[in-house]
Amino acid sequence: MKTLIFKTASNYLLPLLLLFAVFILLRGHYLPGGGFVGGLIASIAFVIHSFANGLETTRKIIKFHPGFLMPVGLTIALVAGAAPWLFGMPFMTGLWMDEPIPVIGLVGSALFFDTGVFLVVIGVTLTIIFTISEGL
Amino acid sequence: MEILLVILIGLLYAAGIYMILRRSLVKLIIGLILLGNGANMLIFLLGKIVKGKPPIIEATGKALEGLYADPIPQALILTAIVISFGLQAFAIILVKRAYKVIKTDDLDEMNATDEDL
Amino acid sequence: MLLAVLSGFFVALGLPLIIKVFKGPNTLWVSLFPLSLFIYFISKLPAIKDGETLSSSWAWVPSLGIGLDFYLDGLSLLFTLLITGIGTLVFVYTSSYLKGHIYLDRFYAYLSLFMASMLGLVLADNIITLFIFWELTSISSFFLIGFNNDNEASRKSALTALSITGLGGFFLLTGMVTLGYVAQEYQISALATLSEEIQANALYPLILVMVFVAAFTKSAQFPFHFWLPGAMKAPTPVSTYLHSATMVKAGIYLLARFTPILGNHEWWNGPLIIVGSITMVYAAIHAIFRLDLKAILAYSTISALGILVFLIGLGTDEALLAAGVFILVHALYKATLFLVTGIIDHETGTRDVSKLSGLNKVMLPVGIAAILAAISNAGIPASFGFIGKDLIYEATLHLGNMGYVLTGLAVITNVCLLFAGFLAGIKPFIGPLPPAFSKLHLPPATMWVPPLILASLGMVFGLFPMVVDTALIKPIVSSMTLGTPTFELKIWHGFNIVLLLSLLTIGSGIALYFILKPSEVLFAKATRFEKLSPESAVNQFAKGFVSFSSKWTNFFQNGYLRYYLITILSFLSLLLGYRLFYGVEIYVDTSTLSDITLYEAVIVLIMAAAIFFTVFSKSRLTAVASMGVVGYCFCLIFLFYSAPDLAMTQFSIDTLTVILFVLVLYNLPKYLTLSDTRDRIRDGLLSLIFGALISILTLEVMNETVTKDITSYYAENAYILGKGKNVVNVILVDFRGFDTMVEITVLAIAALGVFSLLKLRLKSIEKE
Structure with a gap:
């Protein structure tokens, strides 16, 4: 599958798809999208890249083992869930900023939670696919 | 349309069950995936299908109004799809590893305990 | 008080960690914990002595009437003192007995856990709380009995003990729930005032049976007694603590505690007298034929427990007084004997009584403790045991004609017990010292001081009964009879028939000791009767059950996945089919259905074809690709029917x-x-049949009206509460965020599984 066109295209596709994934994640609360889909799209971006350029190249771009994204994502989600404790509210109460931030919109604990989901999904998918590709 | 979907669900279940009754492990996993799809469709259908009204609140609105698709089955199915991906990945790897170790994917040759290997 | 009970649980949690941190050879300091509890409880002594009771409570599950309510009166005080006092000595003893054992930390944790459960049990004032602590003692004793978990016999006896006492626990729960239902009251201290109503209720016999079975299993009464000799596989400190002083007395405690509530009724007294007397005689006779020191002590313990059940069954003030005294007497001398046995075992490596003699020459203080305990056990005048035995005879004699029979039984039992006590306490220490043991020396003081303290207490209480009379014994009796007792403990009652009986007992016991020498032959003869014992009946039953189960399992668990599935599916199809064909009418309301557009029809057709290819393709790649097509068609359907999120995912x-x-x-x-x-x-x-059934079922369900309360709640509040407009996403990350949290955890676990499966494979190949 390592044709020149595919290879060249994938180099441009990766940042574009990643950007799209983040976009999907951020808008998830208002329009279709969210952490799950965003994470999956980001994973697909990396998978396409690895098909075109070989696993090693993709690994170099990511720099660390994607498996580390799992604990990081879980921690973010947990912290987002536990944050309300600081304000004396029960676990997983939604916390929201009063004013929306430009571009991103209203920021709340739910967004952080979704980011956690996003990271875990990327971690899980890439760990699985990379491990399998290595085993071949 | 519902009738067609009902028939489709029956078809998916039948195909899924037929596949998991095969002796090949690969077919077993394909069967599981088909069954999962059937179950998702079943949940989707039971939430009453609605055309062109996604459960998204309009830009000016404060709540869903009028006719809208039921968000609960959708949330359930979304979860189910993602989880089943994890399950499938795990199952596929198990097949692969089982094949590496015992050189077969025939279920009938797998019912020995590990001492016999 | 709450803290005193619960502290044991915290200590049990923290202890392994603390011991790991302070890695020292000496763990004596751990004993400070039970000691402080002992001091705490003994400080309550003056208040209890003045007839006060203390209570504390903390609502736990108020909706079910369950609270951590604790109540301290004379009866519970005696038990708490035994638990914490003997507990302290056992902790001290253990620090030498199991010195350097790799799991010593764990052992202390189990001991603390057990001690806390036991304290909770005797202090509980709520019948459900009582049950919970009761079960906790069963569980923690399971760990203690099976402490040597690399020994099969040890594991087996732990399991036996757990099954028997656990069975009793079920009965206790049933009994307590029934009692609570009948009386509409869960507070033990309040139940006593309702005793007449409870006894008039039709469910009273049921409650009695339940409480009896619970008490008999825990206190090793016939025919449930056999777990106790088995439990002697545990390390000696455990035998001392659980099987002489505390846990086995839990059943006795239960009976004593419920005497004012359920007692004073012929259905209460009769069974207790019968079971108690059978147990005491049966076990006492068994005890004299044993060779293993621990087995002798185990059977004599069962016999002593029988005496206690018997005394509670008699139910007169005198009998209850005798029971109160005897609990203390027995705990003191039996714990001593167990500790001494542990020392003997530890030093000589044998517990065979026929091989042991003359140890006095090498370990005098141990011998003194043992002999004092044997004296107290024998009821020789001036020991505390003498007072106990006197009271027992007095209680039985005052019963009229039936009393003579019971007195006779009591005398037989006591003669055998005296013999057993001499065997365990005196025989190993007197006579010539075998050359094999001549190099032995005295164990560290932490081992011989605890038994010596206990044995001396037995003598001190015997010589000066007024020490314990008003302080301990009277409050016990008053909490069992709810009246003010009018007696006094005395060493000397003058010349009367009771004294005569005591002397007769002592005389014939000593005579028996000289006539009957422990030997293999006698032991073999005695074991021949084992086949008839309840233990072998239970074992036979267990064996039969296992073989039946394996036949059953082999039939159904044939190892072929598809046969399992076929069985399950056929059964399900039959059940569903039957229900659908008889009694359910199928109709479809076409007016509510949405139209079929051309492209939808095409998609469904494509899906059907793809499914067909997936199933029947001869090529794996075609099958997988077709499966992919099925999935993509799904996407389109989701998209048509307002589920963009689903389509994307x-x-x-x-x-x-x-x-x-x-x-x-x-x-x-x-x-x-x-x-x-x-x-x-x-x-x-x-x-095909199953698929068709599912289709029919779906049609059927579609006709049902679905309540959409939850849906409309989400629809209305997604923006107001969740500040989001994509309701599906709000449900996932906000309303049901906890589920999503768990879901991503599961995903992470799956990924780890994949990773480790493949990495493991790589490693094993590398090894080759």
Whole structure:
């Protein structure tokens, strides 16, 4: 599958798809999208890249083992869930900023939670696919 | 349309069950995936299908109004799809590893305990 | 008080950690914990002595009437002092007995856990709380008995003990729930005032049976007694603590505690007298034929417990007084004897009484403790045991004609017990010292001081009974009879028939000791009767059950996945089919259905074709690709019917699944059709039937009106509460965020599983 066109295209596709994934994640609360889909799209971006350029190249771009994204994502989600404790509210109460931030919109604990989901999904998918590709 | 979907669900279940009754492990996993799809469709259908009204609140609105698709089955199915991906990945790897170790994917040759290997 | 009870649980949690941190050879300091509890409880002594009771409570499950209510009166005080006092000595003893054992930390944790459970049990004022602590003692004793978990016999006896006492626990729960239902009251201290109503209720016999079974299993009464000798596989400190002083007395405590509530009724007294007397005689006779020191002590303990049940069964003030005194007497001398046995075992390596003699010459203080305990056990005048025995005879004699029979039984029992006590306490220490033991020396003081303290207490209480009379014994009796007792403990009652009986007992016991020498022959003769014992009946039953289960399992668990599935599916199809054909009318309301547009029809057709290819394709790649097509068509359906989120997710997942399959299936075996035509037709038929049933069922369910309360709640509040407009996403990350949290955890676990499966494989190949 390592044709020149595919290879060249994938180099441009990766940042574009990643950007799209983040976009999907951020808008998830208002329009279709969210952490799950965003994470999956980001994973697909990396998978396409690895098909075109070989696993090693993709690994170099990511720099660390994607498996580390799992604990990081879980921690973010947990912290987002536990944050309300600081304000004396029960676990997983939604916390929201009063004013929306430009571009991103209203920021709340739910967004952080979704980011956690996003990271875990990327971690899980890439760990699985990379491990399998290595085993071949 | 519902009738067609009902028939489709029956078809998916039948195909899924037929596949998991095969002796090949690969077919077993394909069967599981088909069954999962059937179950998702079943949940989707039971939430009453609605055309062109996604459960998204309009830009000016404060709540869903009028006719809208039921968000609960959708949330359930979304979860189910993602989880089943994890399950499938795990199952596929198990097949692969089982094949590496015992050189077969025939279920009938797998019912020995590990001492016999 | 709450803290005093619960502290044990915290200590049990923290202890292994603390001991690991302070890695020292000496763990004596751990004993400070039970000691402080002992001091705490003994400080309550003056208040209890003045007739006060203390209570504390903390609501736990108020909706079910369950609270951590604790109540301290004379009866519970005696037990708390025994638990913490003997507990302290056992902790001290253990620090030498199990010195350097790798799991010593764990052992202390189990001991603390047990001590806390036991304290909770005797202090509980709520019958459900009582049950919970009761079960906790069973569980923690399971760990203690099975402490040597690399020994099969030890594991087996732990399991036996757990099953018997656990069975009793079920009975206790039933009994307590029934009692609570009958009385509409869960407070033990309040139940006593309702005793007449409870005894008039039709459910009273049921409650009695339940309480009896619970008490008999825990306190090793006939025919449930056999777990106790088995439990002697535990390390000696455990035998001392659980099987002489505390846990086995829990059943006695239960009976004593419920005497004012359920007692004073012929249905209460009769069974207790009968079971108690059978147990005391049966076990006492068993005890004299044993050779293993621990077995002797185990059977004599069972016999002593029988005496206690018997005394509670008599139910007169005198009998209850005797029971109160005897609990203390027995705990003191039996714990001593157990500790001494532990020392003997530890030093000489044997517990065979026929091989032991003359140890006095090498370990005098131990011998003194043992002999004092044997004296107290024998009821020789001036010991505390003498007072106990006197009271027992007095209680039985005052019963009229039936009393003579019971007194006779009591005398027989006591003669055998005296013999057993001499065997365990005196025989190993007197006579010539075998040369094999001449190099032995005295164990560390932490081992011989605890038994010496206990044995001396037995003598001190005997010589000066007024020490314990008003302080301990009277409050016990008053909490059992709810009246003010009018007696006094005395050493000397003058010359009367009771004294005569005591002397007779002592005389014939000593005579028996000189006549009957422990030997293998006698032991073999005695064991011949084992076949008739309840233990072998239970074992036979267990064996039969196991073989039945294995036959049953072999029939159903044949190891072929598809046969399991066929069984399950056929059964389900039959059940569903029957229900659908008889009694359910199927109709479809066409007016509510949405129209079929051309492209939808085409998509469904494509899906049907793809499913067909997936199933019947001869090539694996075609099958996987067709499966992908099924998934993409799903996407489109989701898209048509207002589920954009689902469509996106399904699309991504489907892509990834196909990639996965292609990656993995690359080097799998040929995609063969393995089964023959007949099998395929059978499976095909079954699948079609099941698929059709599912379709019919779906149609049926679609006609049901679904309540949409939850949906409309989400629809209305998604923006107001969740500040989001995509309701599906709000449900996932906000309303049901906890589920999502768990879901991503599961995903992470799956990924770790994949990772480790493949990495493990790589490593094992590297090894080759």
